[in-house]
Amino acid sequence: MVAGGPVIGSPPATKRPMLDSEMLARDGVFEGVDLTALAAVEGTPLYVYSPAMIRTRYRALRHALAGLDAGICYAVKANGNRAVLELLAAEGSGADIVSGGELQRALRAGIAAERIVFSGVGKSVAEVEAALAAGVGRFNLESLAELETLQSVARRRGTVARASARINPDVDALTHAKISTGRAENKFGVSIGEARSWFASAQRWPDVRLDGLHMHIGSQLLSLEPMHEALARMADFARTLLAAGSELACIDVGGGLGVRYREGEKAPSAEEYAAAIRHALGWFEGRILVEPGRWLVAEAGLLLSRVLLEKQGDTRRFLVLDAAMNDLLRPSLYDAWHDIVPLPVDGSGPQERVAYDVVGPVCETGDTFATARQLPRCQAGQLVAILASGAYGASMASNYNSRPLPAEVFVDAGRYAVVRRRQTLDEMLAGEQSTADWTSP
Template sequence: MTVLTGVDDARLFDGVDLHTLASRVQTPLYAYSSSVIRQRTTALQDAFAGLDLRICYAVKANSNLAILQLVAQQGVGADIVSVGELHRSLRAGIPAERIVFSGVGKTAEEIRAALSAGIWRFNVESADELLLLQEVAREEGVCARAAVRVNPDVDAQTHAKISTGKAENKFGVSIDEARTWFVRASRMSHVQLDGLHAHIGSQILNLEPFRHALRRVEDFRQELEAAGHPIHSVDIGGGLGVRYRAGHDRPIAIEDYAALVRETFAAFKGTLVVEPGRWLVAEAGVLVTRVIRVKPGADREFLIVDAAMNDLLRPALYDAWHDIVPLRPRRESACYDVVGPVCETGDTFARGRDMPRCEAGDLLMIGGTGAYGASMASTYNSRPLAAEVLLDDGRYAVVRRRQTLAEMMLGEQLPQDWHEA
């Protein structure tokens, strides 16, 4: 699902000329296509039509308020992992009753805030958290609805740093441990444990890991029901992969994934929950960067651009591939290491990449950056956060302006009031 069509139109993204955009908004900048996000959301809703399904967007993928408002307008809820994401989601118009709270480190203060907001349910990841949820809910005089996150011990066949469903990962609990929770929860006065949750990892390009994990969850659900523990919701997480490398990555067709879910949970009469993040927004975003200079090296050329690892961390963190497309392509080709200005060897977007020859001042588009791009950005090397721009069929709106140097240092101060401790 791409909106870049051929050499003559390579500068257009969702009908917006990226050269014009870059002349008005300083690079580096993120640009997001509203059209692609709507198309993805509609495709997901159509694939699961007829099921009792809730889509809860994984806010961590891209937490910009404009993106959250856009998915809210499509009837999508939120999967959050912090009180900050809770406040963002509510401010963007996502109803509290369509919010699920995941994550291994929820604090009492975060649980209290979520209960006060009236979120739909908590995905609980440890016995300690379950007891804390009971305690805080009792203090608040409410009953918290919860699901246990089970770890099905399935290899997602993805990068080790985004695998979450194996026994050695920090997420969830074993099915054996979860079994004891339902006995314990039946005696809890302020927690209604009536759901299951599983998420085995991200950027999964093969149906088999899903097949194994979902089968284990459904078998466990049936066991619980037979033992007198009714299950009203099953959250199957997210993890669907996207196309980062053209001609190489082959994402799972959403229709095939939906067919697997329908088949696996055919006997389940409750609510199914999916938590897409990357799949909804990754291919809807690009990072536009400008070439600062071409630097000859001993055995390669370095294409130095004004974006850096603080703007897009994935290549440095995961050795992740992103397609890089010059917006003024030339006939002759060259081989580059595409690097940023940050003082780290890891500040590298591509190594030995064959692409059209570039010159200082040229614009490049780094694709597939709508997820885990701006949301993972930092001000390392005292580099201000990049602007974010929402595009929509030939129009654009700045939805986060580029951070100023003064804003970057806001909250810092020289020592004035010293205190003994």
């Protein structure tokens, strides 16, 4: 697994299912680890994750689904760190993947191939070949072209591939437009009418066992109303297919459960989510799959950053951090909110509150984490924690502005373990080369 780091701080008396931001602001401690001491050893920017919180979330969902023939397939795109995947594999999780790279991550972390579902609108022939060779449990198909490709590759390999039709239920997920995936105008899935024609003509693809349905209407759902509507349409369609004599062994309801990013937000609980599934599909005798990603890992992680400087402009005051949009893209890409907590400084008492534009050093105006955010007055060298960064943080990071990727660590019971070391400049440049050698294709 991962190498252990030195003990920093004292073990917590109890495990908390969620990060306590007030305690973080007061003590600067996360899972018994002093974050100031941690940053002194491992540097910043630094992703810090609680495996205990991830495990607690997973077990809560598994318990909520008890009594259903249900499987949990973690959405690897949320956070594909090997240690995260190994933790979930040990809990019995499967994986929802969308690329050949994610396939290899899941397999190398010990997730059984038969517990892997391959989603995504653009699977290449090479990726389909690799997935069939590995023995993945199911393909979620999003177009007729994909169905034809799967048939061709499966025929060539002399195997039968199991597949589900991803339907687009044309339901507004009531989330950000860029993470809404269940409307008719979105690129994902096919209409119920097209899916019906696939099942009616299933004999055209003898090397594909089309015996499942799939949907995923979007991410960061804070209301279950869209899910209720989509599940109802899925259930009606499933009954129609069964009545017509089609085989239906699996219904995959996707993921999308939201999390709390800011004060006042209330996210659905595992129990509420499971109740919605039971209400719509309690009658179904086959396998039900769910694909949580963000819900399992987002609130279990934070991005630790150091203040570089404070800058007073003509009309705005800026707090410049050493973390940037290349480390955490969500605020720039989605205008997403993340709570920001300055960590305590030795000897400092209560600080006046200041309206900051919290920004990074990247040469883009979009390199902004928060605008006019009221925070205690900060000083150069002080640490801040950007909360709920465990999902779509490190997994979306880049080398923009030639910035090496940040390190990632687990913290637990006063100890830490590096689960991804900080990228060096040489590692970042390793794949590049001069034009000394020219050739013809």
